[in-house]
Amino acid sequence: MRVGVVPSRAGGRMKVTFLGTGTSVGVPVVGCRCPVCASHDPRNHRLRQSIWIRQGDLSVLIDAAVDFRQQALRAGIQRLDAILLTHPHADHILGLDDTRPYAYWQKGFLPVYGSRTTLEGVRRTFWYAFEPVPKGGGVPRLDLRLLEGPVCLPGLTVTPVEADHGSMPVTGYRMDGFAYLTDCKRIPRETVEALSGVDTLVINALRRHPGHPTHMTVAEALRAAEEIGPRRTYLIHMGHELEHEELAASLPKGAEPAFDGLELDL
Secondary structure, X not given: OOOOOOOOOOOOOEEEEEEEOEOOOOEOOOOXXXXXXXXXXXXHOEOEOEEEEEXXXXXXXXXXXXXXXXXXXXXXXXXXXXXXXXXXXXXXXXXXHHHHHHHHHHOOOEEEEEOHXXXXXXXXXXXXXXXXXXXXXXXXXXXXXXXXXXXEEOOEEEEEEEEEXXXXXXXXXXXXXXXXXXXXXXXXXXXXXXXXXXXXXXXXXXXXXOOOOOOOOHHHHHHHHHHHOOOEEEEEXXXXXXXXXXXXXXXXXXXXXXXXXXXXXX
């Protein structure tokens, strides 16, 4: 994958909605009665990780979470022009089947961008969508497109960057002054350089306790943010170990936990 920054020729301001900010099991966790899972604060209720981006008339989804149908209804997503995938784990792609109504109403296939590993995972998981002659039932209409460098969408240029999700690669994205990194444990030097100058960084922070092999902790995410140097940092992909208000109070200036439904006007 080529890493580089191509400026957008976008019209209007970018709007970002956090559809889900939770880890792979979500929060509350099934069967758990810890204080966070039992919390009545809606900011502690986290669907699986995904964001929705609008730039003018363009509507872009990053990851199709397993909760996508619920997220789309809640946010009022009426149209999708492209889906950007980060990696092929279940919590990030299983919502692709729920994109069927968009293909139906828009009368066409949905462009889905990802790395070779990610697209291969999509093909394995949704094998029934790629049969020459589908056998019964509705299927998602997915136009899989391999990421080989910056993608020029109408009014917005998307630059993919790489990070490490333990032993597997994960794709992050830069769009002008906005950058999105989820499910990463390590950020290569070339990616740090490619993200130089971003104003807003979204980055995963699973928990406080150190030693997780595939996800950054809060401390690791803050160190990465300090290295990249954004003006604002939003933490995502958070587990039930993190209580929103307590976490927010402990973070340095310029950093805060995101929550489901949070909207940014960039």
